Amino acid sequence: MSILKYFYTLRPPKKTAAVAKERLQIIVAHERNLRDSPVIEYLPMLQQELLEVVRKYIAIQDEDIKINIEKDGECEILELNITLSDENQ
Amino acid sequence: MAKIIVVTSGKGGVGKTTTSAAFATGLALRGYQTVVIDFDVGLRNLDLVMGCERRVVYDFINVINGEGNLNQALIKDKRVENLFILPASQTRDKDALSLKGVLKVLETLRKRFEFIVCDSPAGIEHGAIMAMYFADEAIVVTNPEVSSVRDSDRIIGMLSSKTRRAVQNLPAIKEHLLVTRYAPKRVTSGDMLSVEDVQEILAIPFLGVIPESKSVLQASNSGIPVTLDKKSDAGQAYLDVVARFLGEEPPVREKKGFLTRLFKN
Numbered sequence: 001m002s003i004l005k006y007f008y009t010l011r012p013p014k015k016t017a018a019v020a021k022e023r024l025q026i027i028v029a030h031e032r033n034l035r036d037s038p039v040i041e042y043l044p045m046l047q048q049e050l051l052e053v054v055r056k057y058i059a060i061q062d063e064d065i066k067i068n069i070e071k072d073g074e075c076e077i078l079e080l081n082i083t084l085s086d087e088n089q
Numbered sequence: 090m091a092k093i094i095v096v097t098s099g100k101g102g103v104g105k106t107t108t109s110a111a112f113a114t115g116l117a118l119r120g121y122q123t124v125v126i127d128f129d130v131g132l133r134n135l136d137l138v139m140g141c142e143r144r145v146v147y148d149f150i151n152v153i154n155g156e157g158n159l160n161q162a163l164i165k166d167k168r169v170e171n172l173f174i175l176p177a178s179q180t181r182d183k184d185a186l187s188l189k190g191v192l193k194v195l196e197t198l199r200k201r202f203e204f205i206v207c208d209s210p211a212g213i214e215h216g217a218i219m220a221m222y223f224a225d226e227a228i229v230v231t232n233p234e235v236s237s238v239r240d241s242d243r244i245i246g247m248l249s250s251k252t253r254r255a256v257q258n259l260p261a262i263k264e265h266l267l268v269t270r271y272a273p274k275r276v277t278s279g280d281m282l283s284v285e286d287v288q289e290i291l292a293i294p295f296l297g298v299i300p301e302s303k304s305v306l307q308a309s310n311s312g313i314p315v316t317l318d319k320k321s322d323a324g325q326a327y328l329d330v331v332a333r334f335l336g337e338e339p340p341v342r343e344k345k346g347f348l349t350r351l352f353k354n
Contacts, residue, residue: 015279020235021286028242028290035246 033071043067054082091199094206095224097248099240101211103232104269107305107315109208110138111324112228114314115331117172121203124163127177128220129210130186136176139166140312150178153190159197168317173202183216195223213243222252226263228296232270233282241291265296267330272301297330299323 047067054060066081096109106129113125126149127135136142141164147157152175159175166172175194178185198205209220221227227248231241248262249255255262268284275281284298299305304321308314315324316331329339 017276017279017282017286020282021290024235024238024282024290027239031239031242032246035250 091202092204092226093224094226094228095209095221096228096230097209097221097244098230099213099244100237103230103237105230106135106138106208108230109135109206110314111316111327112331113206114169114172114316115328116204117169122171123204124173124175124198124202125206125208126175127208128216130177130181130183130216133177133179135208138309139174139314141174145176148176148178150181150185152194186219191219213247218251221248224252224262228265228267230267230269231287233268233287238287238290245293264293266291266293267296269299270301271298297333299326
């Protein structure tokens with residue numbers, strides 16, 4: 001057991017530069033994604049206008065509509081969910 | 090046609106002013122008509138690093154406001170032919186810079202100079218945007234350290250969205266990565282990001298690397314651009330950077346440690 005322990009201490013810990021690189025790659029990729037998605041700016045307005053159009057026909061609450069844009073590789077998906085409760089129908 | 094080059098970084102204290110002074114001096118040493126402009130309004134320091142702080146009479150803002158003309162504001166370097174400094178205002182607030190005003194001054198300078206080097210203030214606010222707005226090329230100064238690399242990435246994002254070339258759909262600003270305060274020994278021991286690491290993360294073309302060096306502080310203490318110190322490793326590295334910028338291919342100087350030399354050769 002003590003021999004095993006001895007070999008453990010011999011193995012060098014992960015160098016800090018490698019840790020830095022890994023952390024940076026993750027945060028930079030994340031921040032670039034935010035930066036490259038100007039869609040976020042108009043999303044609330046789109047949601048509001050869609051809400052008004054749907055309301056011409058069906059009574060729905062503000063929180064019944066969910067809108068989202070997802071990136072899947074080269075493809076962007078606009079996802080729109082409107083929940084109709086029993087009262088609406 | 091004159092080239093406008095912005096020296097930028099996002100983060101403060103990484104060596105923008107040192108680089109602006111050394112780089113502009115290097116270009117002038119090569120015979121190019123060069124002017125270096127301090128965009129750090131309110132916190133002017135390029136004059137001090139260039140050693141001309143007592144010769145400032147009129148500044149960049151005075152010229153924009155028509156309180157003095159460009160010839161009165163430009164300070165001719167006493168050591169290097171073809172080198173001029175346009176100091177920032179020490180008293181005004183940074184909003185005194187307007188796009189229109191900056192453009193007017195740059196258009197006039199373009200007729201007389203071959204290289205216009207813009208020393209950007211730190212941050213991502215008005216002053217930094219003014220410094221990069223009209224640039225043709227950008228030197229992104231980065232330390233091999235997490236906060237500096239992250240901020241550089243922010244600045245690279247702004248270069249491709251908040252500048253004239255971006256707004257008017259012109260060919261993009263040519264970006265260059267300059268890694269400063271580099272300590273090869275610490276890279277070898279695994280405690281500092283290597284140039285390759287930084288370049289891989291930021292993904293812009295590599296221009297050069299400046300070693301951490303005592304001579305940088307000695308140079309700024311004395312008000313002498315470090316490129317004029319022939320014995321300085323950092324000064325030599327800046328001369329290499331200038332050569333590479335001009336399209337030459339100087340060999341990469343690298344002081345190798347005893348062990349790396351032993352194992353690599």
